[in-house]
Amino acid sequence: MPDQLSQAEENYLKAIYKISRQSGTPVSNNSISVEMNTSAASVTDMINRLSQKDLIHYQKRKGVRLTDLGEITAIHLVRKHRLWETFLVEKLNFTWDEVHELAEQLEHIQSRELINRLDEFLDFPKYDPHGDPIPDENGRITERQQVLLSQLPVGQKAVVVGVKDHSTPFLQYLERTGLLLGAELVIGERFAYDNSLQLEVADEQKLLISQKVGQNLYVQKK
Amino acid sequence: MPDQLSQAEENYLKAIYKISRQSGTPVSNNSISVEMNTSAASVTDMINRLSQKDLIHYQKRKGVRLTDLGEITAIHLVRKHRLWETFLVEKLNFTWDEVHELAEQLEHIQSRELINRLDEFLDFPKYDPHGDPIPDENGRITERQQVLLSQLPVGQKAVVVGVKDHSTPFLQYLERTGLLLGAELVIGERFAYDNSLQLEVADEQKLLISQKVGQNLYVQKK
DNA sequence: TTGTTTTTTTAGATGCGTCTAAATTAATGC
DNA sequence: GCATTAATTTAGACGCATCTAAAAAAACAA
Ligand SMILES: [Mn+2]
Ligand SMILES: [Mn+2]
Ligand SMILES: [Mn+2]
Ligand SMILES: [Mn+2]
Numbered sequence: 001m002p003d004q005l006s007q008a009e010e011n012y013l014k015a016i017y018k019i020s021r022q023s024g025t026p027v028s029n030n031s032i033s034v035e036m037n038t039s040a041a042s043v044t045d046m047i048n049r050l051s052q053k054d055l056i057h058y059q060k061r062k063g064v065r066l067t068d069l070g071e072i073t074a075i076h077l078v079r080k081h082r083l084w085e086t087f088l089v090e091k092l093n094f095t096w097d098e099v100h101e102l103a104e105q106l107e108h109i110q111s112r113e114l115i116n117r118l119d120e121f122l123d124f125p126k127y128d129p130h131g132d133p134i135p136d137e138n139g140r141i142t143e144r145q146q147v148l149l150s151q152l153p154v155g156q157k158a159v160v161v162g163v164k165d166h167s168t169p170f171l172q173y174l175e176r177t178g179l180l181l182g183a184e185l186v187i188g189e190r191f192a193y194d195n196s197l198q199l200e201v202a203d204e205q206k207l208l209i210s211q212k213v214g215q216n217l218y219v220q221k222k
Numbered sequence: 223m224p225d226q227l228s229q230a231e232e233n234y235l236k237a238i239y240k241i242s243r244q245s246g247t248p249v250s251n252n253s254i255s256v257e258m259n260t261s262a263a264s265v266t267d268m269i270n271r272l273s274q275k276d277l278i279h280y281q282k283r284k285g286v287r288l289t290d291l292g293e294i295t296a297i298h299l300v301r302k303h304r305l306w307e308t309f310l311v312e313k314l315n316f317t318w319d320e321v322h323e324l325a326e327q328l329e330h331i332q333s334r335e336l337i338n339r340l341d342e343f344l345d346f347p348k349y350d351p352h353g354d355p356i357p358d359e360n361g362r363i364t365e366r367q368q369v370l371l372s373q374l375p376v377g378q379k380a381v382v383v384g385v386k387d388h389s390t391p392f393l394q395y396l397e398r399t400g401l402l403l404g405a406e407l408v409i410g411e412r413f414a415y416d417n418s419l420q421l422e423v424a425d426e427q428k429l430l431i432s433q434k435v436g437q438n439l440y441v442q443k444k
Numbered sequence: 445t446t447g448t449t450t451t452t453t454t455a456g457a458t459g460c461g462t463c464t465a466a467a468t469t470a471a472t473g474c
Numbered sequence: 475g476c477a478t479t480a481a482t483t484t485a486g487a488c489g490c491a492t493c494t495a496a497a498a499a500a501a502c503a504a
Contacts, residue, residue: 008461030481042462044483049460061470061482092339105331111324117314230491252451264492266453271490283452283500446504453498460490468483474476 005053007108010077012036012046013055016064017074026063072139079135080115081107082128087118089129096129097171130171131162131181131218147221150197150214156187162218170216177207179217227275229330232299234258234268235277238286239296248285294361301357302337303329304350309340311351318351319393352393353384353403353440369443372419372436374409381406384440392438399429401439 005013015035019027029047033040051058055070066074084106088094094102116137119125126142128134135141146161160183163170174180178201188198188206195211227235237257241249251269255262273280277292288296306328310316316324331337338359341347348364350356357363368383382405385392396402400423410420410428417433 006460028481029483033481038461039463040482041464041484045461088336092336092343094339102331102333102336105333109324109327109331111327114310114314114324117316121314228490250451251453255451260491261493262452263454263494267491448501448503450501451499453496455496456494458491458493460492461488462490463488464486466483466485468481470479470481472477472479474478 004110005055005073008046009050009053009055010073010108012043012050013066013070013074014077016056016066017071017078020066026065028063032064075135075139075141077107079137079139080109082132082134083115083118083122083125085128085130086122086125086134090122090125095171095175097168097175099129100166127162129181130166131160144220146218148215149209149217149219150195150211152187152219152221154187154190157184157222158187158219159184159222160217161220163216164218165216170213173213174217177209178202179207179209179213184222185219226332227277227295230268231272231275231277232295232330234265234272235288235292235296236299238278238288239293239300242288248287250285254286297357297361297363299329301359301361302331304354304356305337305340305344305347307350307352308344308347308356312344312347317393317397319390319397321351322388349384351403352388353382366442368440370437371431371439371441372417372433374441374443376409376412378409379406379444380409380441381444382439383442385438386440387438392435395435396439399431400424401429401431401435406444407441 012032015032016027019031019035023031029040029043032047033043036043047056047058047064050056050070054067055073057065057067081103084103085096085099088099088102089096119134119137125134127144133141133143144161148164149158149160152158160179160181162181163174179185183201185207186200188200190197195214197209197211197214199207199209201207234254237254238249241253241257245253251262251265254269255265258265269278269280269286272278272292276289277295279287279289303325306325307318307321310321310324311318341356341359347356349366355363355365366383370386371380371382374380382401382403384403385396401407405423407429408422410422412419417436419431419433419436421429421431423429
């Protein structure tokens with residue numbers, strides 16, 4: 001276990017973890033500065049601190065990779081973030097578009113015991129309010145096999161299981177149209193003109209969604 | 223509303239509030255440094271920052287008093303601290319001697335909405351696990367009329383409602399002897415030799431407590 | 445009242461986390 | 475291959491929150 005990390009250090013670790021999840025390759029200094037909204041100079045500084053603490057491997061100008069310690073630490077932060085989000089929605093009746101910023105604060109609370117008790121209190125949820133998997137106490141994540149809605153062929157039945165875009169406007173759009181987690185649908189038609197999709201949802205209702213929406217919804221085939 | 227305060231600023235405000243609750247008089251620089259376990263020089267620095275932000279009145283070498291803004295801010299922190307402690311005990315099954323340090327972290331989470339929803343979730347508790355009153359959303363505190371157990375005359379019936387000493391050893395002592403919040407008792411005898419007290423507790427059981435214990439338990443006469 | 449002790453302030457330093465501006469190095473395009 | 479562009483590092487700065495050591499002021503005591 002590392003000694004206590006500062007919130008800044010934790011946020012950098014999370015950013016590096018997030019970027020490397022997407023790319024696989026070593027993470028560039030630049031991509032971190034974009035993700036974190038800080039100057040490249042600040043990133044260089046922090047990179048040195050995190051290397052010092054053996055949380056990342058860094059070869060000058062070659063990019064950053066998390067060490068095992070760094071990765072488990074990052075995963076733990078993700079666990080905390082998603083459990084808190086679940087708590088806020090399930091117990092305090094926040095909506096799924098209100099919880100992210102709060103979880104950004106709560107994820108920095110330091111207590112293994114607290115988070116495990118919270119997990120138990122929530123009855124060991126597997127997914128957070130956005131459909132993202134919640135790592136277990138040992139950092140294990142059970143990825144769901146899922147695809148983007150936009151990748152389904154016409155006629156395919158599917159169920160909504162998650163969102164790629166977590167932004168408030170998108171979540172509120174889904175709220176309005178009823179395309180929430182658990183919603184069942186069939187791909188009715190695909191319009192080549194603008195790649196929009198005609199969906200058949202509950203009660204024979206038809207719903208037209210843009211390409212952008214289809215590219216930000218995760219579904220599971222049925 | 224002040225703009226966001228740092229955790230350090232919040233902790234100083236709480237300390238000043240706590241000291242002034244006890245003394246009434248302006249708070250000395252020195253008492254703050256003792257309470258916070260920091261150097262007097264650090265206190266001088268912070269005092270200047272807090273004055274700048276109109277959270278305290280400070281006249282050089284005359285001591286510190288909270289402004290209305292400072293006081294309401296401090297009370298709000300106390301509210302958050304006590305609500306979180308209540309949550310940890312009531313919902314996550316922590317014991318009353320385990321929650322203080324966690325609440326020290328949680329009280330700095332910034333969200334009015336969160337704390338009000340937590341309050342509601344807990345069913346608007348009036349007292350925290352240590353018997354301390356929880357200020358309401360507007361900062362109002364309903365003080366209970368209570369006395370120290372040591373001040374009761376022989377023969378007096380009373381019920382335990384709070385602790386003055388919040389230390390783990392004391393709380394664990396109470397746990398062991400069953401002298402918990404809600405416990406009913408009668409003062410049986412007072413020994414002049416060492417000011418210890420013979421109590422009659424549930425089921426005709428007798429319990430001998432030291433002067434120190436009697437001076438750290440709040441009770442309500444019955 | 446005058447010396448001693450305590451409190452408070454000042455001076456100067458440090459680490460963290462951030463910035464801008466400039467220099468350096470690497471990558472890209474032609 | 476060379477020029478331009480992009481990424482990275484260096485240099486120097488700043489605010490916050492802390493410290494120690496020393497000076498100054500106030501309080502206390504004899
Ligand atoms: Mn989130
Ligand atoms: Mn989420
Ligand atoms: Mn407490
Ligand atoms: Mn308490």
